[in-house]
Amino acid sequence: MIEIKNVVKKFDSNIALDGLNIHVKDSSIYGLVGINGAGKTTIIKEIMGIQRPDEGEIIISGQPVYENVDIKAKLGYVSDDIYFPHGYALRDMMRYYREIYKDFDEVRFCAMVNDFGLDAARKLSAFSKGMQKQAAIIMALSVKPDCLVLDEPIDGLDPVMRLKAWKYIIDDVAERGTSVLISSHNLREMEGYCDHIGIIADGKMVIEREIDDLKTDVHKVQLAFKEKRNIDYGQLNVLHAESRGSVDMLIIKNRREDVERIIEEMDPAIFDMLPLSLEEIFIYELGGENSEVAKLV
Helix, strand or coil: EEEEEEEEEEEEEEEEEEEEEEEEEEEEEEEEECCCCCCCCHHHHCCCCCCCCCCCEEECCECCCCHHHHCCCEEECCCCCCCCCCCCCHHHHHHHHHHHHHCCCCHHHHHCCCCCCCCCCCCHHHHHHHHHHHHHHHHHCCCCCEEEEEECCCCCCCHHHHHEEEHHHHHHHHHHHEEEEEEECHHHHHHHHCCCCEEEEEEEEHHHHHHHHHCCEEEEEEEEEECCCCCCCCCEEEECCCCCCEEEEEEECCHHHHHHHHHCCCCCEEEEECCCCCCHHHHHCCCCCCCHHHHHH
């Protein structure tokens, strides 16, 4: 479990994190999203113990992470900005990790290298960006982490390798109860794999919910009436409305049963409730098509 409690981080006069709270449960995949500059990279560095918060706590498996060697040994990390020591091959990284991480699984490492089709004897500097990302994922998962922190982990991977990477991550969550925190701009992929989502803006948590809960109270509705008239939608919490000819398209935040009851009382000729993507929910919950979150998609 990863717990971020009221974390504040300042760089001179710039407040990077402003009382941020995040809760990542065991056996879950938590997606962290936000525009550039929202504070994602800063909080990841705090979680990994690279930086220390000015205020607040970062607790992993019940213990503070900063300068805690035992907790750091249970963390797996894939950075968006991958670095390997100069001249190292993948098998050199394996030997290095084996010395640092007591739970490093060499059998798993070899199996994953074979599955991804990498040459462990080849220097990592000769790998493509996608191959380096695969190597980083292999190293992070081979330490058998209790908590896994991923920063744009599938960026640069082709579709086949993305599926392989996700399979290993999901298997760890299911079989070992791993807590996964993933930061990404790819909302479509997050929707498919994450069970919780947190949106941060200006260093603060804006929304933190289960994905299923997000989809239960925000709806896309198409309406048309037999006669053109001004319709009062005041009983509904309309986040966005537009007309397309004789059809009104609404984004509504209410319970489904309330939406159906209120609209049916209006006696529409056409009434359809359409599925919303995670991207649309984020955009309209946080201010519509011109909001900051719209820049994510």
